[in-house]
Amino acid sequence: MLHSINRTAEPIVNxxxxxxxxxxxxxxxxxxxxxxxxxxxGEIVLLTGxxxxxxxxxxxxxxxxxxxxxxxxxxxxxxxxxxxxxxxxRTRRQIGFIFQAHNLLDFLSxxxxxxxxxQLHPEVTATESRERVTELLxxxxxxxxxxxxxxxxxxxxxxxxxxxxxxxxxxxxxLADEPTAALDSHSGREVVELLQRLATDHGxxxxxxxxxxxxxxxxxxxxxxxxxxxxxPVNAL
Amino acid sequence: xxxSWQVAWKQLSHSKMKLIVATAGVVVAVLLxxxxxxxxxxxxxxxxxxxxxxxxDLVVLSPQSPTFATPTxxxxxxxxxxxxxxxxxxxxxxxxxxxxxxxxxxxxxxxILVYGLGPGENMLQIPGYADAVDQLQQPxxxxxxxxxxxxxGPVSEALTKGERVDVEVNRRKIxxxxxxxxxxxxxxxxxxxxxDTNFLRLFPRIPGSIDLGLIxxxxxxxxxxxxxxxxxxxxxxxxxxxKAEFIAFEKHFLDTGAPINFIFGLGTAVGFFIGFVIxxxxxxxxxxxxxxxxxxxxxxxxxxxxxxRLVIQESLILAVLGYLPGTLLSWCxxxxxxxxTKLPMALTVFRLTSVLGLTILMCIFSAAMAMRKLRAxxxxxxx
Numbered sequence: 001m002l003h004s005i006n007r008t009a010e011p012i013v014n015x016x017x018x019x020x021x022x023x024x025x026x027x028x029x030x031x032x033x034x035x036x037x038x039x040x041x042g043e044i045v046l047l048t049g050x051x052x053x054x055x056x057x058x059x060x061x062x063x064x065x066x067x068x069x070x071x072x073x074x075x076x077x078x079x080x081x082x083x084x085x086x087x088x089x090r091t092r093r094q095i096g097f098i099f100q101a102h103n104l105l106d107f108l109s110x111x112x113x114x115x116x117x118x119q120l121h122p123e124v125t126a127t128e129s130r131e132r133v134t135e136l137l138x139x140x141x142x143x144x145x146x147x148x149x150x151x152x153x154x155x156x157x158x159x160x161x162x163x164x165x166x167x168x169x170x171x172x173x174x175l176a177d178e179p180t181a182a183l184d185s186h187s188g189r190e191v192v193e194l195l196q197r198l199a200t201d202h203g204x205x206x207x208x209x210x211x212x213x214x215x216x217x218x219x220x221x222x223x224x225x226x227x228x229x230x231x232x233p234v235n236a237l
Numbered sequence: 238x239x240x241s242w243q244v245a246w247k248q249l250s251h252s253k254m255k256l257i258v259a260t261a262g263v264v265v266a267v268l269l270x271x272x273x274x275x276x277x278x279x280x281x282x283x284x285x286x287x288x289x290x291x292x293x294d295l296v297v298l299s300p301q302s303p304t305f306a307t308p309t310x311x312x313x314x315x316x317x318x319x320x321x322x323x324x325x326x327x328x329x330x331x332x333x334x335x336x337x338x339x340x341x342x343x344x345x346x347x348x349i350l351v352y353g354l355g356p357g358e359n360m361l362q363i364p365g366y367a368d369a370v371d372q373l374q375q376p377x378x379x380x381x382x383x384x385x386x387x388x389x390g391p392v393s394e395a396l397t398k399g400e401r402v403d404v405e406v407n408r409r410k411i412x413x414x415x416x417x418x419x420x421x422x423x424x425x426x427x428x429x430x431x432x433d434t435n436f437l438r439l440f441p442r443i444p445g446s447i448d449l450g451l452i453x454x455x456x457x458x459x460x461x462x463x464x465x466x467x468x469x470x471x472x473x474x475x476x477x478x479x480k481a482e483f484i485a486f487e488k489h490f491l492d493t494g495a496p497i498n499f500i501f502g503l504g505t506a507v508g509f510f511i512g513f514v515i516x517x518x519x520x521x522x523x524x525x526x527x528x529x530x531x532x533x534x535x536x537x538x539x540x541x542x543x544x545x546r547l548v549i550q551e552s553l554i555l556a557v558l559g560y561l562p563g564t565l566l567s568w569c570x571x572x573x574x575x576x577x578t579k580l581p582m583a584l585t586v587f588r589l590t591s592v593l594g595l596t597i598l599m600c601i602f603s604a605a606m607a608m609r610k611l612r613a614x615x616x617x618x619x620x
Binding site: 060063065066089090092093095097099101103104105106107108112116117119120165166 | 240241244247248250251252527529530532533534536537538539540616617
């Protein structure tokens with residue numbers, strides 16, 4: 001798995017001494033302690049660990065969905081500690097999100113669900129945007145299902161539509177939360193290979209939370225979490 | 238899928254049933270608003286129709302009359318004093334009374350408003366009066382308003398066929414010589430025009446008392462100036478108004494003295510409210526059932542404004558979808574209502590635009606209420 005990870009370049013995600021807690025005062029519950037790691041272009045990093053260990057919280061922080069309170073966090077060149085809401089939204093547009101729940105819009109066909117994400121990229125022409133949508137849906141194996149509504153698709157197919165939606169904007173960073181959890185081993189494998197291809201072809205970085213042992217082998221690095229701390233960095237290479 | 242309008246339309250049209258219900262809600266609202274406002278305007282237009290037919294320069298009423306249609310009588314001699322003033326060219330006394338008209342076809346009795354027009358220049362514009370004036374001078378001959386309600390009998394049709402129409406008004410036989418076209422109001426079902434002499438045969442009253450006086454001024458006399466001088470002459474015994482003031486006086490009575498504003502205004506408000514509730518319900522359901530999806534959209538970089546716009550656009554689509562059939566339906570109701578009530582029901586451009594504005598306002602208002610739910614969509618809860 002010696003593909004093009006460029007560890008000399010600027011890291012896409014730079015986390016230093018990040019801490020996070022919910023609540024205030026006596027009810028304050030600290031979730032993350034002194035988290036430090038980097039994700040470089042083209043790198044696939046897995047976050048594993050038991051539930052409640054803080055993996056998802058890291059994902060929401062890196063995704064700019066929660067406000068950073070302590071520590072340093074820079075994503076795609078934006079310092080999240082000093083970023084305002086508009087900065088966060090702008091950065092989020094360059095991130096591909098893959099959620100555990102696909103959350104497709106039931107009133108839009110597979111094609112429209114993916115195409116809608118292209119509204120966030122007005123700089124791309126209508127023609128190119130249409131081509132990209134078709135290309136991605138073909139890539140996730142939904143060539144014959146493009147005009148189906150989510151209700152008519154299987155769980156795996158819906159998840160693949162959601163992945164196409166996350167990737168259509170050619171994000172430099174993909175954040176994925178258990179993308180294979182709802183899939184059978186075959187579809188799960190396909191999804192992971194797809195993400196891998198993205199990392200290789202476009203130099204995108206991928207940060208993925210997973211419990212799924214079947215996908216561990218695609219990782220360049222696995223970060224294992226326990227009780228809000230990084231247990232030990234394991235080099236998958 | 239390049240625009241949020243398309244997304245808005247797809248969300249609305251995904252469930253045809255919901256779209257139909259929401260549109261029906263707007264249709265009902267538009268229909269109610271247009272019809273209620275139509276009746277309100279018909280009530281005004283019809284009640285002001287006769288005042289607007291006054292061609293006199295000044296109008297004289299008793300200060301006790303709330304409206305010309307329910308007048309308090311005053312002495313004719315007070316009106317006949319006025320030509321002594323150099324500005325006054327002519328005066329005409331008008332008598333008004335509610336008579337009982339016996340329909341000669343089915344023998345039913347109806348109330349009819351009877352005008353007695355004094356001698357001199359006729360300063361009430363009544364089409365056909367001048368042509369029939371020779372006949373009307375004969376004893377017990379009258380001019381009938383063909384736009385009276387049909388309960389008075391097919392008078393106009395019979396006259397057209399050349400038949401003689403004798404009716405009974407206040408137990409006295411009256412021959413209808415011809416027909417005119419004036420129109421009815423909410424309170425007046427029909428009109429009959431007589432000379433003052435014939436009028437007084439039907440309505441015995443204190444000699445020399447009249448209901449309305451009309452004044453023709455000499456040319457190049459300013460009505461307002463003349464009014465001021467005449468008011469100084471008469472003191473508080475008479476109310477003297479210019480023509481414009483007379484119309485304003487009648488309108489003021491309708492605004493304050495009659496409940497029409499309240500009744501039809503309430504009807505319009507109910508229409509607005511029904512539309513608001515239905516559109517709100519539909520949009521609220523749409524927003525709340527799609528909260529996780531909307532939160533996802535927020536997470537991937539759509540702004541709050543985009544989602545707000547989406548909901549507003551949906552409400553605007555509903556406004557337009559419901560407005561068009563609602564207007565068409567209202568037009569049908571107007572035709573039927575005009576035929577049944579003989580009231581002037583006109584679908585004016587002004588009313589169409591006002592109701593379009595109200596409909597849009599109603600839908601945006603619904604959207605604004607439904608949107609408050611959007612804030613509950615927190616993208617951090619998605620993972």
